[in-house]
Amino acid sequence: MLEHLDRLIRKTGHAGIDAIWRLGYAGKFMFLTLIGSGTSFRRFHLTIREIYFTGVRSLIIIVVSGLFVGMVLGLQGYETLQRYGASSSLGVMVALALVRELGPVVAALLFASRAGSAITAEIGLMKATEQLSAMEMMAVDPISRVVAPRFWSGVISMPLLAAIFNTMGIFGGYLIGVVLIGVDEGSFWSQMQAGVDLRYDIMNGVIKSFVFGIAVTAIAVFEGYDSPPTAEGVSSATTRTVVTSSLSVLILDFVLTSFMFRGA
Amino acid sequence: MAAYSLGNIVQSANFVEIRNLNFTYDTRPILKGIDMDIHKGQVVAIMGGSGCGKTTLLRLIGGQIRPTGGHVRFDGEIIHELDRDALYETRRKMGMLFQFGALFTDLSVFDNVAFQMREHTDLPEAIIRDLVLMKLDAVGLRGARDLMPNHLSGGMARRVALARTIALDPMLIMYDEPFTGLDPISLGVIGNLIRKLNDALGATSIVVTHDVQESFQIVDYVYFISEGVVVAHGTPEDMYASSVPFVHQFIHGEIDGPVPFHYPALPYPEDLFLERSHA
Numbered sequence: 001m002l003e004h005l006d007r008l009i010r011k012t013g014h015a016g017i018d019a020i021w022r023l024g025y026a027g028k029f030m031f032l033t034l035i036g037s038g039t040s041f042r043r044f045h046l047t048i049r050e051i052y053f054t055g056v057r058s059l060i061i062i063v064v065s066g067l068f069v070g071m072v073l074g075l076q077g078y079e080t081l082q083r084y085g086a087s088s089s090l091g092v093m094v095a096l097a098l099v100r101e102l103g104p105v106v107a108a109l110l111f112a113s114r115a116g117s118a119i120t121a122e123i124g125l126m127k128a129t130e131q132l133s134a135m136e137m138m139a140v141d142p143i144s145r146v147v148a149p150r151f152w153s154g155v156i157s158m159p160l161l162a163a164i165f166n167t168m169g170i171f172g173g174y175l176i177g178v179v180l181i182g183v184d185e186g187s188f189w190s191q192m193q194a195g196v197d198l199r200y201d202i203m204n205g206v207i208k209s210f211v212f213g214i215a216v217t218a219i220a221v222f223e224g225y226d227s228p229p230t231a232e233g234v235s236s237a238t239t240r241t242v243v244t245s246s247l248s249v250l251i252l253d254f255v256l257t258s259f260m261f262r263g264a
Numbered sequence: 265m266a267a268y269s270l271g272n273i274v275q276s277a278n279f280v281e282i283r284n285l286n287f288t289y290d291t292r293p294i295l296k297g298i299d300m301d302i303h304k305g306q307v308v309a310i311m312g313g314s315g316c317g318k319t320t321l322l323r324l325i326g327g328q329i330r331p332t333g334g335h336v337r338f339d340g341e342i343i344h345e346l347d348r349d350a351l352y353e354t355r356r357k358m359g360m361l362f363q364f365g366a367l368f369t370d371l372s373v374f375d376n377v378a379f380q381m382r383e384h385t386d387l388p389e390a391i392i393r394d395l396v397l398m399k400l401d402a403v404g405l406r407g408a409r410d411l412m413p414n415h416l417s418g419g420m421a422r423r424v425a426l427a428r429t430i431a432l433d434p435m436l437i438m439y440d441e442p443f444t445g446l447d448p449i450s451l452g453v454i455g456n457l458i459r460k461l462n463d464a465l466g467a468t469s470i471v472v473t474h475d476v477q478e479s480f481q482i483v484d485y486v487y488f489i490s491e492g493v494v495v496a497h498g499t500p501e502d503m504y505a506s507s508v509p510f511v512h513q514f515i516h517g518e519i520d521g522p523v524p525f526h527y528p529a530l531p532y533p534e535d536l537f538l539e540r541s542h543a
Contacts, residue, residue, distance in 0.1 A: 126369075134366035137326050138380050139355040145383075 026222050029143075033151055033221065036144035046149040047156070054115040054150070054217075055157030059164070061114050062107055066165035069106060070172025073097055077173070078181055091188035092195035094173035095166075099196060099205045100261065103166035105253050108212035110165075111158060112245040116220035119150050120241040123224025124234035132225075147221045154220070158213025159206050166205070204260040208253065215252055216245040279304040279339060279468050280325065280436065286333035287320055294320050296492040297334070302485075307462050307469040309479045311514065312489035318472040319363075321489070322438050325470070326360060327351045339435065356384065359434035363441040365425035367413040373400070373424050374409040380431045399427040402464075403457060419450025423457070430461055436468050437461070443475040451475075455482050476515050480504075488514065490522070 040047045077093045123146060126132050132142040170192075177183040196202065220241045227237030280302040287295040294317040302308050310318050323329045325336050327343045336343045341354060367376050377396045381387055387395070400406045403423040413421060422442060429437060439458060443451050459482040462469045473479045480486070480500040488496040488503070488511050496508045503511055513521030529535065 129364065129369070130362045130366035131368055133328065134360070134362055134368075136328060137355060137358065137360040138383070139352040140380070140383050141352070 022226075025226070029222055029225065030218055032143050033148050033218075036141055037148045037152065039144040040148045040152045046145075047152050050149045050153030051157055054111075054119065054153045055161060058111055058114045058157070058161060061110050062161045062165050063168050065106065065110055066103075066168030067172040069102055069165075070094060070098065070169030070174075071176045072172075073102070073169065074173040074176030074181075078177055078183065087183055088187035089191055089195075090173065090177045090183050091170075091190075091192035094177070095170055095192045095196050096201060098166045098169040098173075099201050101253070101257070103169065104162045104205050104209040104212055105249060107162040107165040107209065108158065108216055108249045109246055111154075111161060111213075112216045112220075112249065113242050115154065115157070116216050116241045116245050117238045119154070119217065119220040120224040120227070120238045121234060123147065123150070123221060124227035124229075124237050127225065127227065128229040128231075128234060143225075147225060151217050151221050154217025155210070155213045158216070159209040162205065162209035162212075204256075207260075208256050211252055211256060212249050215248045219245040219248065278302065278337070279306075280470070281337040282321075282325075282334070283337070284334035285321075285324065285331050285336065287317070287324060287329070288332045289320075294492055295324075295331075298489070298492075298494055300487055300494070300497075302468060302470065304468050305462075305466065306484045307459060307471065307482060309471045309473055309483040309486045310489060311472075311474055311476070311479070311486060313474065313514070316489050317492050318489060319440055322360065322440055322470065322472055325436075325438065326355065326358060356432065357435045358438065359429035359432075359436070360438045361422070361425050361429045361440065361442055363444055364418075365413075365421040367416075367421055367425055367428070369413050371413075372409070373405065373411050373413070373416070376413070376424060377428045377431055379428065384432065395431070396427075399431055400424075402430070402461065403427045404453070417450075419446050419453065422446065422450070422454055426454070426457060426461070430465060430467075433465055434467060436470070437465075439469065439471040439473070441473055442471060443473055443478050451478055455479070458482055474514075476517075 073094045074090065077090050077097075078087055081087045081089055081093065123132075126142075126146065132146065135142045135145060174188065178185045178188050223237040223241045223244070227233045278301045280300070282298055282300040285295055285298040286293070298321065300308075300310075310321060312318050320329070324331055325338065325343065327336075327346065330344045335345075338354065339357060341350075343351070343354070346354060367373075368379065371379065374396055377399050378392050381392045381395060385392075397406055397409070400409055403426050405420060405423055405427065408416070408420060408424070413424070416424060426442075437458075442454050442458065446454060455478045458469060458471060461467070471479055471483060480503070483500060486497060486500055486503050487494055488508070490510045496503065496506055496511045498506070503515065506512065506515075510522045512518070
């Protein structure tokens with residue numbers, strides 16, 4: 001019994017030390033990434049290339065998901081609002097739900113599973129096939145040349161993808177609410193215009209998606225760089241990226257929402 | 265292919281000097297007090313069984329890992345004492361060919377060879393083009409410049425990686441198992457290139473390999489490593505005549521010897537529970 005308890009305490013302590021060590025290592029890695037970010041901006045074509053792979057190639061999933069989320073919001077929103085005779089407020093309800101919450105959060109979750117996993121797998125495979133070692137031996141810092149452009153591409157892409165998600169969502173809500181159900185078009189748009197504040201709603205949404213972009217891409221590049229150079233290692237690093245970044249997005253969303261929207 | 269003698273090699277101070285080099289991974293000692301001297305212009309082979317620490321030695325010379333004892337001195341500088349900038353500056357005098365080429369899979373053959381030139385120089389694109397084509401021509405692949413790495417055979421990929429390694433005319437070229445997985449023709453081509461490029465560039469080469477036949481035809485000097493220590497060294501002729509049991513077993517490919525066929529295990533009958541059943 002005592003032996004079992006002793007083993008359990010040792011195991012917990014070991015896991016705790018490991019977790020703290022990894023956190024410290026991740027912090028140092030991010031510091032080096034920021035220090036080595038000069039290349040990403042001096043040679044901006046490197047970052048543009050990554051924006052194409054992470055941002056542009058995520059467009060289809062973002063556009064289609066945004067459209068359907070907006071259509072569902074249109075259906076559910078109308079169903080609830082019409083009970084209170086407020087179906088003309090459908091536009092503002094769809095827009096606020098998207099701009100404040102669903103746009104940044106769902107776009108970030110989709111971005112984590114589409115682009116985050118790809119970034120991790122690519123960097124992990126570069127490590128496994130010794131491409132990063134080869135770069136080091138050529139006196140080229142892999143953090144500046146490989147990691148930093150991918151990190152900044154994610155940070156830049158995320159708010160843009162969230163904006164596209166919101167636009168498609170509002171269009172989906174319009175299709176269902178106005179075109180299909182027949183809510184008055186004038187009140188749909190005018191209430192939206194009156195009810196959505198640029199600074200309070202839109203800017204806070206943009207800040208959220210910017211923060212999510214930093215979190216998702218930082219996790220993706222770190223997991224790739226830190227993955228064991230084996231097939232299993234890359235595979236589990238990719239899974240960790242999706243799980244950790246999705247949870248981070250949801251937790252960060254709660255924290256940011258509690259600061260931004262407190263019924264003011 | 266003719267064997268090359270040491271006669272035409274310029275003997276000078278050690279270009280690479282390794283003294284009492286130790287490296288321990290976790291608690292497992294990999295290298296235990298290695299001493300080596302490599303002179304300018306030489307092609308030196310480091311041989312030994314799989315997992316004996318040959319690649320670790322190359323990584324120590326390149327400064328990718330730090331020794332737990334001893335030092336590597338390259339061109340007068342102790343590698344592990346250099347700061348990051350000085351180490352990167354020193355690495356520009358080195359080139360390394362990785363076991364499977366390690367080509368950048370998102371870049372074409374041309375862009376792979378041009379990579380270092382674009383990273384480290386401000387040369388105009390027209391000059392880079394000429395230099396890349398010269399390097400590719402040296403390895404016989406000028407015509408493959410537009411191919412992507414996934415369209416190359418193993419031998420071609422190794423040759424492209426070689427062209428990339430010599431892109432900035434390094435003083436020291438390190439080869440990590442350059443003959444692994446190649447057909448006999450590619451094997452001969454790579455072996456020939458290692459020797460010809462070394463002499464043409466006036467470089468020094470270290471070849472980590474376990475291919476006796478191919479490497480003995482092109483190298484000037486050989487070090488044998490076993491269980492983390494240098495067990496023998498000398499010219500290929502010396503090694504052929506060596507009476508060291510490990511070298512004899514290695515060169516002649518004998519199944520049993522100092523390196524046993526069986527991994528350490530319990531006695532066979534005991535493992536099969538035969539003794540218990542007799543009792």
